[in-house]
Amino acid sequence: GAGVSQSPSNKVTEKGKDVELRCDPISGHTALYWYRQRLGQGLEFLIYFQGNSAPDKSGLPSDRFSAERTGESVSTLTIQRTQQEDSAVYLCASSLGVASYEQYFGPGTRLTVT
């Protein structure tokens, strides 16, 4: 079946603009995670959803970052008033359930803020 998809694959934006990043999880996966990977670094957890609720938003770096999820499907990560330090690859992952251990990752969205 289809894997996790993300769009756009690449996004270049000017400092101060808002951006929306989209994630389509694997069908039937109730848990969805967002991570950020800065150049040369490991992945940082941002937020996770169980269904359409977000019990853990502890990784969101500032109030410029927000995310929502419609039912148990698409999720959107929004970054307002982008800054150069927001440049990174944003990865989405989904799993059958929160305790199902295995997360399947999408290809990521590479965000460049100029």
Place this chain on the structure above:
Amino acid sequence: AQSVTQLGSHVSVSEGALVLLRCNYSSSVPPYLFWYVQYPNQGLQLLLKYTSAATLVKGINGFEAEFKKSETSFHLTKPSAHMSDAAEYFCAVSRDSSYKLIFGSGTRLLVRP
């Protein structure tokens, strides 16, 4: 709090040589441990996972890892490196209620002909 340390940001081996990528973790509860691989311009792929069953875990592409509680380690090994193994490898730990993954900083494996 949980954390992961990967020793060596770059590891270089000859084709056919043993691959050893090191991972140490810190966790106040029994951890779940993972190794992921990231090929150039691709997403992360799960290599193997430890979830409190057998301490020696076999994964895809001939990789395996051993959970050693006394050493708080979960090193990744492969007996004989192939050129196609060149990639970045990430160790991760999970165990809190959200099961979010805490990643190490990654190790880039270079395979010399």
